[in-house]
Amino acid sequence: MxxxxxxxxxxxxxxxxxxxxxxxxxxxxxxxxxxxxxxxxxxxxxxxxxxxxxxxxxxxxxxxxxxxxxxxxxxxxxxxxxxxxxxxxxxxxxxxxxxxxxxxxxxxxxxxxxxxxxxxxxxxxxxxxxxxxxxxxxxxxxxxxxxxxxxxxxxxxxxxxxxxxxxxxxRLPEGPPLYPLDITTDSDQAQRIAEIVREKAMVAMREEVPHSIAVLVDEAGPGRTDGVTAIFASIYVERDSQKGIVIGRQGAVLARIGTAARPEIEALVGTPVYLDLRVKLMKEWQRDPKKLDSLGY
Ligand SMILES: Nc1nc2c(ncn2[C@@H]2O[C@H](COP(=O)(O)OP(=O)(O)O)[C@@H](O)[C@H]2O)c(=O)[nH]1
Ligand SMILES: [Mg+2]
Structure with a gap:
């Protein structure tokens, strides 16, 4: 070269x-x-x-x-x-x-x-x-x-x-690579996992609820079973009434979100994944500077 x-x-x-x-x-x-x-x-x-x-x-x-x-x-x-x-x-x-x-x-x-x-x-x-x-x-x-x-x-x-x-x-200027040659993004794995969950949660929702959703990965590491990665993530909503919508009847919606997210997360981390999703309320987080900070926005 x-x-x-x-x-x-x-x-x-x-x-x-x-x-x-x-x-x-x-x-x-x-x-x-x-x-x-x-x-x-x-x-x-x-x-x-x-x-x-x-x-x-x-x-x-x-x-x-x-x-x-x-x-x-x-x-x-x-x-x-x-x-x-x-x-x-x-x-x-x-x-x-x-x-x-x-x-x-x-x-x-x-x-x-x-x-x-x-x-x-x-x-x-x-x-x-x-x-x-x-x-x-x-x-x-x-x-x-x-x-x-x-x-x-x-x-x-x-x-x-x-x-x-x-x-x-x-049209690029001449110059050395800015990043290692073998990476495709600078997002870290926890961010990418949270984004996959957010995508699945957003598409499972209707009307204004998608914009009320934020996701944070609380913990990711070796699971109890050998070779399995255990991931604990929280889905935040803005209003109490939205919790039930994301969870669904007997947890059906939340289960669907997890089922859709898991294969993509497994492809990303390269192991089978145990995925634990919780729905939490963070009141009006879109309007609160401190809450936006805590969610990484
Ligand atoms: N038909 C069609 N739909 C597309 C194409 N590119 C994106 N979309 C759809 O447009 C929507 C918005 O895409 P997205 O990439 O999230 O848009 P962004 O907001 O500009 O990042 C999604 O439903 C995509 O599947 C395309 O080339 N053809
Ligand atoms: Mg976009």
């Missing part, structure tokens, strides 16, 4: 909530490092995903979508997303080809233009569009700003994702 030719840099994935940023990151990495659900505002941390090849390393930052904040959690998420632009080499700006390019995208594009960072525009979810439908959507995206490239993709199907990675690689 020619040392001098190695490229590395930071690429932020930016876009409105639910356009498919986390799905795209997972598609690029071929591994789930960011949870995805049909519920807008699923991503709460800026998650770093690291893509390394023989001659380049891209450090992706998957940001929470920028949106109009309604709660303290919402405004902290905006801070995370905007703060994520500091020091990035490149921004991948994602819009939803299915939902259409709109005012929210235009607002974001303005913020990005001010930052002066080079932009690649991505039209996602083209699996939902006919070829004829793609053209006006691509044109609407092109109107939003000065893009180095515009790429139509389907993150869900992995279509055109390799092309996008090549285009990013070409």
């Amino acid at each position: 020619d040392e001098a030719a190695f490229r590395s840099g930071i690429c932020a994935i930016v876009g409105r909530p639910n356009v498919g940023k986390s799905t795209l990151l997972n598609a690029i990495l071929g591994e789930k490092v960011a949870i995805t659900t049909p519920v807008p505002q699923t991503t709460r941390h800026a998650i770093r995903g690291i893509h390394t090849t023989a001659d380049a390393q891209i450090v992706f930052i998957d940001t929470p979508g920028i949106h109009k904040p309604r709660t303290l959690l919402g405004s902290r998420l905006n801070d995370v997303a905007q703060g994520a632009l500091d020091g990035v080499d490149l921004v991948v700006f994602v819009v939803d080809g299915d939902g259409g390019v709109g005012r929210g995208d235009a607002y974001l594009a303005e913020v990005l233009a001010e930052s002066g960072v080079p932009l690649i525009g991505v039209l996602n979810k083209v699996d939902r569009l006919s070829r004829n439908g793609q053209l006006p959507a691509l044109a609407a995206l092109a109107e939003l700003g000065e893009f180095d490239e515009i790429v139509p993709i389907s993150a869900r199907r992995g279509e055109q994702v390799e092309l996008l990675v090549d285009l990013i690689n070409q």
